[in-house]
Amino acid sequence: MAEIDDCIIVGAGPAGLTAAIYLARFHLRIRLFDDGSSRAALIPRTNNHAGYPDGIPGVELLQLMRRQAERFGAVREDAHVDAITPVDGKFAVRIGDRSVQTRTVLLATGVINNPPDMPKDAHDAALAKGLIRYCPICDGYEVTDKRVGVIGTGDHGMREALFLRGFSKHVTLVAPGAAHELDDACRAKLDAARIEHLDGPCTPITPDGETIRVATSEGERAFDTIYPALGSVIRSELAVAAGARASKDGCLEVDAHQRTSVPGLFAAGDVVKGLDQISHAMGEAGVAATTIRNLLDEQQPLRR
Numbered sequence: 001m002a003e004i005d006d007c008i009i010v011g012a013g014p015a016g017l018t019a020a021i022y023l024a025r026f027h028l029r030i031r032l033f034d035d036g037s038s039r040a041a042l043i044p045r046t047n048n049h050a051g052y053p054d055g056i057p058g059v060e061l062l063q064l065m066r067r068q069a070e071r072f073g074a075v076r077e078d079a080h081v082d083a084i085t086p087v088d089g090k091f092a093v094r095i096g097d098r099s100v101q102t103r104t105v106l107l108a109t110g111v112i113n114n115p116p117d118m119p120k121d122a123h124d125a126a127l128a129k130g131l132i133r134y135c136p137i138c139d140g141y142e143v144t145d146k147r148v149g150v151i152g153t154g155d156h157g158m159r160e161a162l163f164l165r166g167f168s169k170h171v172t173l174v175a176p177g178a179a180h181e182l183d184d185a186c187r188a189k190l191d192a193a194r195i196e197h198l199d200g201p202c203t204p205i206t207p208d209g210e211t212i213r214v215a216t217s218e219g220e221r222a223f224d225t226i227y228p229a230l231g232s233v234i235r236s237e238l239a240v241a242a243g244a245r246a247s248k249d250g251c252l253e254v255d256a257h258q259r260t261s262v263p264g265l266f267a268a269g270d271v272v273k274g275l276d277q278i279s280h281a282m283g284e285a286g287v288a289a290t291t292i293r294n295l296l297d298e299q300q301p302l303r304r
Helices: 014-025 058-071 120-129 136-143 154-165 184-192 237-241 278-299
Strands: 005-010 030-034 075-078 083-087 090-095 098-107 111-113 148-151 171-174 196-198 205-208 211-216 219-223 225-228 232-234 265-267
Touching (some): 005 090, 014 058, 083 098, 083 237, 120 205, 148 154, 148 219, 154 171, 154 184, 171 211, 211 225, 265 278
Parallel strands (some): 005 030, 098 265, 171 196
Antiparallel strands (some): 083 090, 090 098, 205 211, 211 219
16 A cells, blocks of 8 residues: 655645755655746746845746755655545545545645736746836836836736836836726826826737837837736635635635645645745745644654
8 A cells, every 4th residue: 555645745836845845854754746837937036035145046946945855855746736635534636647645735836927918938038038027026126217017907007006116206007908997096096106007908018128118008118127917816726626715816715824724735825815925935834834744743643
């Protein structure tokens, strides 16, 4: 009979890898299943991660974290998880045509940003150059006093534009479609902050050397950076299918110890409602991992 894992981690971004480091150092039998789609890998260079005074590219950070987890015995497998099913107080994790048994699961699958309407190759090249950015909390500093376009509308677009106004007075909110969906209150706040708001069509979006050009109702505008404020897809479907509660937008609901509503199923990082930051995800992962260790020890004393 195959040995049952103590914990399976789904997702190997900053949250999943931090949990793997903790759990491996607790002498637990763990595995990571990862399909290589962490948002952190898309970060050209993060400059607000403590301990890296010159910043560090997202890919390099993930490589270092994987190496650290593997040094303590964590096993990572390049695989896509299709289902998590509670079975008699444990879980069956299905990957393709095989199933793996585990005592607990930690979901660290994160989110996917909704991109603007442009070819993927052009988008990815612009992202690598900093012409497109997704996280003003992470990198608003880098656009200080630059020309910033925010692609979005409604309350969400307005709030992102106002946040970026704290870094530059040259902020323009461009509707992703033909016309803005801004109520009077949104327009008043934008006007008070002296943020220009223009209707679309917002396509094409064209990288051009060190600038990126966006079609607007008043003709093409050139920006140093654009921020798509188009929402995201929360990758919580595995936990929701297993019975876990989630918010209306899909974020998993957890308690102070990162426990979902399904006993033994934990979640950490951007898939959980909270601040979408590497440091925050790592903190949640440390809490989740320690709670998992203590839960397993209560069920069956460890190393005694």
